[in-house]
Amino acid sequence: MPLEIAVPSTQALLSWWENEGRRDPAQKPWMFKADGLWPEPDDALDPYGVLVAEVMLQQTQLQVVLPYWTRWMERFPQLDALAEADEQDVLLCWQGLGYYSRARRLNAAAGMLVAMGASGADPSGWPRALDSWLALPGIGRSTAGGILSSAFNTPLAILDGNVRRVLARLQAHPTPPMRAQAQFWLWSEALIAAAPGRARDCNQALMDLGATLCTPRNPSCGICPWSDHCAAYAAGTSEAYPVTDAPRSLPFSVIGVGVVLNQAGEVLIDQRLNEGLLGGLWEFPGGKQEPEEVITDTIARELREELAIEVAVDQELITVDHAYSHKKLRFIVHLCRWVSGEPQPLASQQVLWVKPEELGKYPFPAANARIIEALHGHFKELAAT
Ligand code: SF4
Structure with a gap:
């Protein structure tokens, strides 16, 4: 018997996102087609721009990433240019973004993708299987899901910090999300399954909800499309989630x-x-x-x-x-x-x-x-x- 997963209506989320989401090419240029339009379900995007953005976004917020992404795409406009780049040039272009191992792994991943047959802005030679992406350095399950759902609308879930926070509040989950990863993945996957053909939009909507309404402090529950289904909001304790371990004092x-x-x-x-x-x-x-x-x-x-x-x-x-x-x-x-x-x-x-x-x-x-x-x-x- 399939496992019953209680998730709220994705339709309510998508309706909110169509009006209020971050759907501006100036904010997320990698999410738009060359003609400046949001992709239809059957459209593919340039996976290279999406890959660079997803790796940059792993530990950094969208507003910080945007100028770096723009500069990066001018310096290394296509996968081949990055694969052939000298590591020092790559680090120089990354300078200021922090977590520098991301840049070195991205450089290495570009070489591996070229070896797999990916090239240029033509999406057809790029791998489409989750396992192929997980074999690349620096690409975990959420990053791979983000790349494949964004570029190809593949029905894969994501689980970044924003999504974890939204899900933790919806469910008023009593333990830190990192200690209940399997459960959180099930919830995120259930949302994608409830929006057939719209994985790209659904993942973007979830991230936008977390970044703009379901913020770490002062969440805007009064205008949230999911307020009727949110256990934390119902209890008046939105900010108490996600539950965290007691902070360690840093050496x-x-x-x-x-x-x-x-x-x-x-x-x-x-x-x-x-x-x-x-x-x-x-x-x-x-x-x-x-x-x-x-x-x-x-x-x-x-x-x-x-x-x-x-x-x-x-x-x-x-x-x-x-x-x-x-x-x-x-x-x-x-x-x-x-x-x-x-x-x-x-x-x-x-x-x-x-x-x-x-x-x-x-x-x-x-x-x-x-x-x-x-x-x-x-x-x-x-x-x-
Ligand atoms: S109601 Fe509030 S806490 Fe719940 S998902 Fe919406 S913004 Fe987050």
Whole structure:
């Protein structure tokens, strides 16, 4: 006997979305045909633009993604261009979006898609099976469902943060959604099954409902098409869902960073190993402050251990606080003068002396971008004195 899944009317959702959804080509250009119209059920969209958007949207909001997507499509207009691209160019184009492993995996996935026969803007050679997409790096079930339903109107469900929040409230689900994934997938699939031929529209409508009405705070339940079917709203507890685990306090560390200049006025940067957080990006060298250690000693020690150089640590340039999802860091950055030793990449892929005005050619994490800004400000002050 088929499992009975209680979901509200998709018709009510779709009627709301047709009038109030984010159906503006300026907001989601990848969701529109070349003639600027929303696709009919039998139309296919350019899967490449959809793929790039879906990967960017994995951890980032639509308004933030849009300018990045536009720039990306100018730099790598088709799949082949991305597949052939140098990883450094890809990281540079992604710079500022965070979670950089997404860019490296997208680069790798493009190569695999080309090998599968996908190319150009012609959707016909692209894979249509869920398993083919799940075999690509960085593509999970929700991203694959989003790509296939958006590009080809394939009847596949999605389960991103917006959808999880809407479903958790509709059902007043008593545990965090990530601990009841199978149940949430069943609900999302039931909604797609209840809207034959309209998977693309249904997924977009769900995401739009979560992003515009069923927001994390102050949801607009009074104008929601599902307010009559929403258990959380009926109980007057919409904001209590999704239930979350008690917040963990994030570990905090201080990082001493050296902006090392040589006599030619060049600055020393190193490229992080590909594995781990911010892999493949460039940074100013440094490392964690030990207990009781003075920060200038931290910097001198780290540069000795990681680059085999001796430096004179001068004045502080800037302090930058940065929070990642799992830790908080304070970067205390000092200007340093190179004294001796040929820099060696003992804990990185490579080290380079570069002219300060050329730093923009290298992809840096967000915290380092502020250091670069401070460095340029320092040179400007020097020039003015
Ligand atoms: S009624 Fe409120 S809580 Fe329920 S789905 Fe609509 S916006 Fe979300």
